[in-house]
Amino acid sequence: MDAPMRKTVIAASAAALFSMAVTAAAVKPEAAIHYRQSVYTMIGWNFVPMVDMIKNKTPWDGAEFSKNADRIAFLAPQLLEGFPEGSDKGADTEAKPEIWKNMDDFKSKMSDLVRETKALSDVAKAGDETKTREQFKKTAGACKSCHDKYRKEE
Numbered sequence: 001m002d003a004p005m006r007k008t009v010i011a012a013s014a015a016a017l018f019s020m021a022v023t024a025a026a027v028k029p030e031a032a033i034h035y036r037q038s039v040y041t042m043i044g045w046n047f048v049p050m051v052d053m054i055k056n057k058t059p060w061d062g063a064e065f066s067k068n069a070d071r072i073a074f075l076a077p078q079l080l081e082g083f084p085e086g087s088d089k090g091a092d093t094e095a096k097p098e099i100w101k102n103m104d105d106f107k108s109k110m111s112d113l114v115r116e117t118k119a120l121s122d123v124a125k126a127g128d129e130t131k132t133r134e135q136f137k138k139t140a141g142a143c144k145s146c147h148d149k150y151r152k153e154e
Contacts, residue, residue, distance in 0.1 A: 029090025036082025037093070039075050046071045054136055065132065066124040072139075073121035076114045080107065094152045109146040116142040 046068040052058040053065055083106070088097050099106045116139040123135040147153075 027084050027087070029087040032082050032084050032087035033091040033093050033095075036079060036087075036095075039078050039082060043072050043075050046075075050136065054133060060129055062124070062127050062129065062132070066121070066127075069117070069121040069124040069132075073114075073117040076110075076117040079113070080110045096150050096152055099150050106146070106150060109142070109150070113139075113142045113146065 049058070050065055050068050053060050083095070083099060085100065087093075088095060088100050116135070120132070120135045120139045124132045126132075
């Protein structure tokens with residue numbers, strides 16, 4: 001094995017070991033809560049400008065809408081990682097305890113969100129405003145179905 005290949009193998013092995021160590025280590029509930037709240041904050045940051053365009057509060061900008069949809073489609077699959085067992089406590093959270101009692105249903109709703117955000121990103125890239133608006137409603141519906149059941153509303 002030549003030197004560059006050896007370095008690559010060593011780096012990949014080190015990365016794999018680090019990943020396994022992080023996965024194997026118990027995630028502190030407050031860290032998981034912080035993680036998921038951060039992802040939700042970034043989703044909200046990108047969602048609100050799209051809502052404003054949908055509601056005609058701001059002019060339609062297909063390129064901006066598509067950029068925001070891409071970002072949300074990238075973030076949505078990361079949400080579930082922020083809900084490990086035991087992260088129902090440890091910091092202020094809007095997550096209802098029902099999440100951990102009904103994890104299969106929660107995962108299903110998260111899967112719906114991932115699917116709909118991906119579809120929104122794809123439709124927005126195509127540039128058809130009417131179809132984008134229709135898909136946005138489906139995406140918002142996926143958000144709402146989870147919030148209705150699993151988020152404490154203030």
